[in-house]
Amino acid sequence: MRIGTAKESYAADESLFDTAVQWRWLLVFFALLLIFPFIATPYWLFMACLVAINVASATGLNILTGYTGLVSLGQAAFMGVGAYTVAWLEINLGTPVLVNLVAGGLMAGAAGMLVGVPSLRVKGLYLAIATIAASVIFHFIFANWTSVTGGVSGLTMPPGTIFGFTLDEPRDLYWLIVPITVLMVIGAANLFRTRIGRAFIAIRDRDISAEVLGIRLLRFKLLSFALSSFYAGVAGGLWAYFFRVVTPESFPLLMSIFFLAAIIVGGMGSILGAILGAAFMTMVPEVLKMVVNWLSPWLPDAVALLSPVRVMVFGALIVGFLLFEPQGLAEMWRRLRRQFHLWPFKT
Amino acid sequence: MASELSHGKPALSVERITLTFGGLRALNEVSFDVVEGSVTSVIGPNGAGKTSLFNAVSGFYKPSGGSVRLFGETIDRVPAPERARLGLARTFQNIALFRGMTVLDNIKLGRHAHMSTGLLDALWYFGRARREELELRAEIERRIIDFLEIDHIRNAAVAALPYGLQKRVELARALAMRPRVLMLDEPVAGMNREETEDMARFILDVKEEWGVTILMVEHDMGMVMDISDHVVVLNFGEVIADGSPRAVAANPRVIEAYLGAGDVGDLRRRLQAGKGPTTGGKAA
Numbered sequence: 334m335r336i337g338t339a340k341e342s343y344a345a346d347e348s349l350f351d352t353a354v355q356w357r358w359l360l361v362f363f364a365l366l367l368i369f370p371f372i373a374t375p376y377w378l379f380m381a382c383l384v385a386i387n388v389a390s391a392t393g394l395n396i397l398t399g400y401t402g403l404v405s406l407g408q409a410a411f412m413g414v415g416a417y418t419v420a421w422l423e424i425n426l427g428t429p430v431l432v433n434l435v436a437g438g439l440m441a442g443a444a445g446m447l448v449g450v451p452s453l454r455v456k457g458l459y460l461a462i463a464t465i466a467a468s469v470i471f472h473f474i475f476a477n478w479t480s481v482t483g484g485v486s487g488l489t490m491p492p493g494t495i496f497g498f499t500l501d502e503p504r505d506l507y508w509l510i511v512p513i514t515v516l517m518v519i520g521a522a523n524l525f526r527t528r529i530g531r532a533f534i535a536i537r538d539r540d541i542s543a544e545v546l547g548i549r550l551l552r553f554k555l556l557s558f559a560l561s562s563f564y565a566g567v568a569g570g571l572w573a574y575f576f577r578v579v580t581p582e583s584f585p586l587l588m589s590i591f592f593l594a595a596i597i598v599g600g601m602g603s604i605l606g607a608i609l610g611a612a613f614m615t616m617v618p619e620v621l622k623m624v625v626n627w628l629s630p631w632l633p634d635a636v637a638l639l640s641p642v643r644v645m646v647f648g649a650l651i652v653g654f655l656l657f658e659p660q661g662l663a664e665m666w667r668r669l670r671r672q673f674h675l676w677p678f679k680t
Numbered sequence: 681m682a683s684e685l686s687h688g689k690p691a692l693s694v695e696r697i698t699l700t701f702g703g704l705r706a707l708n709e710v711s712f713d714v715v716e717g718s719v720t721s722v723i724g725p726n727g728a729g730k731t732s733l734f735n736a737v738s739g740f741y742k743p744s745g746g747s748v749r750l751f752g753e754t755i756d757r758v759p760a761p762e763r764a765r766l767g768l769a770r771t772f773q774n775i776a777l778f779r780g781m782t783v784l785d786n787i788k789l790g791r792h793a794h795m796s797t798g799l800l801d802a803l804w805y806f807g808r809a810r811r812e813e814l815e816l817r818a819e820i821e822r823r824i825i826d827f828l829e830i831d832h833i834r835n836a837a838v839a840a841l842p843y844g845l846q847k848r849v850e851l852a853r854a855l856a857m858r859p860r861v862l863m864l865d866e867p868v869a870g871m872n873r874e875e876t877e878d879m880a881r882f883i884l885d886v887k888e889e890w891g892v893t894i895l896m897v898e899h900d901m902g903m904v905m906d907i908s909d910h911v912v913v914l915n916f917g918e919v920i921a922d923g924s925p926r927a928v929a930a931n932p933r934v935i936e937a938y939l940g941a942g943d944v945g946d947l948r949r950r951l952q953a954g955k956g957p958t959t960g961g962k963a964a
Binding site: 343344347524527532534538545547549550602 | 738740759760761762763764765769770772776777778779780781785788789790791792793794795797799801802803804805809810812813814817818821853857
């Protein structure tokens with residue numbers, strides 16, 4: 334049972350993590366993040382980097398779709414804008430990595446703001462279709478503006494260097510990707526403790542009364558689009574450094590749906606939700622693949638038999654979440670915590 | 681009380697507001713003043729145009745004629761969100777709270793227009809954003825949550841609260857807007873006797889302790905007559921009476937609007953005029 338958490342100041346009540354136990358767990362988590370690269374195999378490092386990139390992008394989409402209530406299927410395209418910007422800068426100007434990433438984010442943010450303009454008039458499915466249209470346009474630009482994007486064959490970039498270190502392996506990139514993702518997630522969590530985050534939620538919950546409270550709808554909807562796309566752009570930039578080949582096919586519409594599914598499975602309108610959702614969506618197919626591999630000694634043709642099953646299990650898991658826990662993984666976690674806090678009493 | 685107030689400065693003046701929806705005239709040259717420091721009630725039968733009037737004043741509907749002045753300044757060209765900054769706050773008939781948020785966050789949203797935290801400050805939080813948030817929190821706790829007696833529900837989700845408390849949270853949010861004129865759209869609709877009395881007490885306290893001018897639409901005649909300084913009666917989009925509660929209650933046009941021009945209204949009027957029902961019957 335949770336005891337001894339009396340708060341004596343508003344500052345204590347407003348903090349993100351309000352108990353000593355939470356802080357200790359957080360320290361343990363960061364310590365694990367620190368030692369992870371020294372103990373993990375290259376495969377797990379690769380997966381960790383990929384999860385971190387997806388967490389960054391899903392957090393961005395969560396700001397827009399989960400918190401502001403504007404459904405977007407353009408997240409992959411905005412990642413593409415970031416990735417192309419970073420690749421172009423790295424190849425042609427060789428500017429520092431962090432500058433490139435910020436530039437990628439800003440470029441994607443600007444693109445997002447442009448795509449967000451219809452959001453003042455259209456909502457829900459209509460907005461989703463509008464963002465699909467936008468991502469088709471971006472795909473067209475990626476494929477046909479050959480002088481900048483390299484056309485269909487895309488851009489192949491050299492590894493980035495930061496303070497003299499060459500970032501050409503997941504082991505090195507981990508130190509770039511994970512800290513940036515952590516910073517972006519903390520930024521998003523902070524945002525929702527201030528007037529801007531509250532305004533986003535107000536627009537989602539009831540835009541008419543938001544207006545009466547003095548929230549300018551267009552400005553905040555565009556801000557949400559810009560911020561969400563900035564997150565996507567930086568994530569796309571990290572993606573570019575990670576894979577070092579950026580082609581028009583790197584950021585398909587399916588990827589946008591992947592992120593939307595990630596925040597739904599994780600929990601819309603929850604910072605933890607985007608983290609859990611992105612990790613879940615990235616890792617579960619891999620875990621299922623491993624299960625299939627473990628089974629292969631007993632089942633000689635397991636790989637051939639179970640590969641389609643794997644896809645089906647993945648799909649069934651998502652459907653299961655929608656049915657049994659529409660609030661997502663974050664809600665499951667919250668419930669678990671509540672039970673733990675109240676134990677031995679029951680809710 | 682009404683007579684002294686009628687000489688006061690108007691906080692809000694509605695001047696010949698006309699609002700049409702297609703061919704329908706929802707408001708027809710509606711004019712009245714809300715005197716600073718008063719409680720002014722707008723009453724009228726269903727469909728009289730009370731909520732349309734509120735929507736026109738708060739900037740949702742664009743009137744086709746007339747103008748609205750707030751402390752002498754015309755606000756016709758001011759968009760709805762800007763009106764909040766000028767000190768015009770309102771609540772809604774059907775509660776318009778943000779259901780996914782806690783009571784505290786709902787109230788904090790009221791202050792949105794008066795806060796200055798920018799995007800980068802918000803992402804970083806420490807420093808300016810934190811200072812502003814904590815000041816706001818302390819002020820809300822001290823002035824609003826205490827005042828409206830909602831400290832036990834500050835961290836509750838709004839959606840889970842009973843109706844009466846939701847109305848009170850909506851009032852709290854409107855108070856956080858630092859209003860100079862507070863518009864309440866049916867603040868006690870659907871409340872029981874006790875909740876209505878609480879709300880009436882809060883409204884009077886807001887007027888007296890906060891010095892906020894109140895414009896209210898309400899169907900509960902008991903409350904309207906008890907706490908209003910000034911009553912405006914609308915019927916079919918027109919002002920049919922305007923004055924102190926006592927004068928309005930005795931106005932034959934008001935009685936007619938509420939009770940109809942038929943037998944009951946006729947009877948009532950004759951009774952009030954001191955004639956018996958039988959003589960009325962003969963005269964007819």
